[in-house]
Amino acid sequence: MLMSLGLARTGRWLLNSRVVSALAVPHGVDRYLGLVNPLWSTHEVRAVVVDVAHHTADSVTITLRPNGNWAGAQAGQYVRLAVEIDGARRTRCFSVASSAHRADGLIEITTKVNPAGAVSRYLKQHARPGLRMVLSPAEGEFTLPARVPERLLLISGGSGITPVMSILRTLIDQRYPGRITFLHYARTPADVIYRAELAALAAARPRLTLVNVYTRSPGASRFSGERLGQVAPDYAKALTYVCGPAPLLEAVAGLWRAEGIADRLMIERFTLVSPVVDTENAVGTVRFTRSGVSARNDGRTVLEQAEAAGLRPEHGCRMGICHTCVALKTIGSVRDVRNDVISAEPDERIQLCVTAPCGDVELDL
Amino acid sequence: MRTPEQWDELGRELDAIRRELVEDLGARDAAYIRRVLKAQQWFEVAGRALLWAGRFPPAWLAGTAALSVSKILDNMEIGHNVMHGQYDWMGDPALNSKMFEWDTVCPAEQWRHAHNYVHHTYTNIVGKDRDIGYGILRMVEAQKWSLYYIGNPVYAFLLMIAFEWGVMLHDLEIEKIVAGKKTWAQTKGSRRQMWHKGVKQVVKDYLLFPLLSGRGAAATLAGNATANLVRNLWAFSIIFCGHFPDGVADFTEKECQNETRGQWYYRQMLGSSNIDGGKLFHVMTGNLDFQIEHHLFPDIPARRYQEIAPRIREICDRYGLNYNTGPLGKQIGSVWQKIFRLALPPKRRAAPTDGHHLRAVPATAA
DSSP: OHHHHHHHHHHHHHHTSHHHHHHTTTTOHHHHHHHHOTTOOSSOEEEEEEEEEOSSTTEEEEEEEEOTTOOOOOTTOEEEEEEEETTEEEEEEEEBOSOTTOTTOOEEEEEEOOTTOHHHHHHHHHOOTTOEEEEOOOBOSOOOOSSOOSEEEEEEEGGGHHHHHHHHHHHHHTTOOSEEEEEEEESSGGGOTTHHHHHHHHHHOTTEEEEEEETTSTTOOOOOHHHHHHHOTTGGGSEEEEESOHHHHHHHHHHHHHTTOGGGEEEEOOOOOOOOOOSSSOOSEEEETTTTEEEEOOSSOHHHHHHHTTOOOOOSOSSSSSOTTEEEEEEEEEEETTTTEEEOOSSEEEEGGGEEEEEEEEEOO | OOOHHHHHHHHHHHHHHHHHHHHHOSHHHHHHHHHHHHHHHHHHHHHHHHHHTTTSHHHHHHHHHHHHHHHHHIIIIIIIHHHTTTTGGGOOGGGOTTTOOOSSSSOHHHHIIIIIIIIHHSTTBTTTOTTTGGGTOOOSTTSOOOGGGGGHHHHHHHHHHTHHHHHHHGGGOHHHHHTTSSOGGGGHHHHHHHHHHHHHHHHIIIIIHHHHTGGGHHHHHHHHHHHHHHHHHHHHHHHHHHHOSTTOOOBOTTTTTTOOHHHHHHHHHHTOOOOBOOHHHHHHTTTGGGHHHHHHSTTSOGGGHHHHHHHHHHHHHHHTOOOOOOBHHHHHHHHHHHHHHTTSOOOTTOOOOTTGGGGGSOTTOO
């Protein structure tokens, strides 16, 4: 084990050395490493699926083995995960659900299938052991403080359970001595993704209280201060984490604000892929984030609008053939003016001269 | 004489083919380019390994051949096509037009500007398309003859031998410096990029890999140099067949003012020429044996050109346009004939020039 670690370190040092880099000009070392093992890379985090589970009808739980570039995730963080669907790479954010201390080094993510979401649908239908993906390093502020207070309240709704699950599992691995109340909202018992595991954890730990609320059952109520008072009367003293659908987040945040304890609340929002807004009428705002300039969308191509806003993006033919003006669109729906194809992919490279915004769009310009 | 309606119809027909191709792009195209990439990498690794033992003649021959194939694939089917943005839709950084660097001394960034923008937008417009003679050769009648062009065949031969260096120096725009339209100091930025890329390529092929071979250094160096030469000869020959065989049209700036989409397509078709060949030939030329199809749709994955070629040919027939194609021997022979012919001043009362049918572009159509 030690020897192989030493070997791996020497190998890594060698691969990053100037001589080896000079030999791999102009393509870089990674291109040749891939011939030996597609997971090998000097810098990119790549992972392979090792297990796929379908805990509920509309979710899929995937366990990944990352390569040596994975630096780990803190409980509650997310990764940007890229899969290739029909030849095109699609990137989405997924919360890590596994414990930060997981001994085998594997990462677990769970996604609820969004009928309009290409990636979640693809994963539900096609994820198999052996499928490879590219990951970003873990990101996000929805994490535990260095010193965890002795009272915690975890609230989640639907698939918002994933980052909260990671926090719970991590705390259990840390032998957290405090008290935890876990309040989870789901439509029916069959919709609770980690139901069996949660029940087992709670049964074995008197200091963990699990409360499932089923919104489809008769007499069930949505989140309210009154309901919370019954479940966790000391909630104001707790550090609270909440993740779930927007109405739940708003209700929780509203209550915490009203009580003046908003500084004790951590919120994680899942941002959805922006919908197509309007292709007929020019609406929305075009934001050029690097220049800090915004302009009202006037329906022309992004290149023309950028120039009208005083920017001078690099460009060539202005007719879509030379790809000189390609730039990164971070958020928003756009239309290819040549064939009216709409795309709402986040972090997509577009040809400015033949692309028009359909609503709010953000560009790295 | 064609009517504006006919130009528009031609534009619509070709736009429709483009749309059809774009909509059909997917996993098969991705798998294809990855397969080519993998083949290129194995050829390269095998070539380097065999040349490491290059003191043994069979290893030298096999290694040099493998490395030549690797460089040809890298520059043509992979490099040229990836840098056109043909695979940008995949979202893979390794196949992205702006991130790709190729195995030649020419910096990718400079090439993209000179090729994707200047050459592909202003194809065969004398005075605008710098690929007509690359600033050093006389390749169309419309270029005014001077005594300098007596050396046309010699310059062309030297360019063929040192093609990657010629392509690298293209961005200096020597002809503009000679004409006093550009100063040497203005080339400083380009020269710095050329220096950085050139040094890396030279160090790799002519210093590091030979050194790694120890006593076989000379054999490795010779093998690497030969592979670069083979690639130069091949790339030059294929590329010159793309626009310079007899019968390919050239255009004046005036003709192309206010050009419509249909007229732009028309210029691309008449200004390019194909080479007949089989599947392996398609791959080894980077599908530039379909230069006409490439010029119509430069950012569509090149493996698609063979599937649309019959339809493009049919469109040419229907509109009475010349679809210029022929076997490699005929096309390259025609190119060299032209190189020699244009070394001499035009004969008085010359026959109609190559570009004569271009006068068919109605100046009023726009």
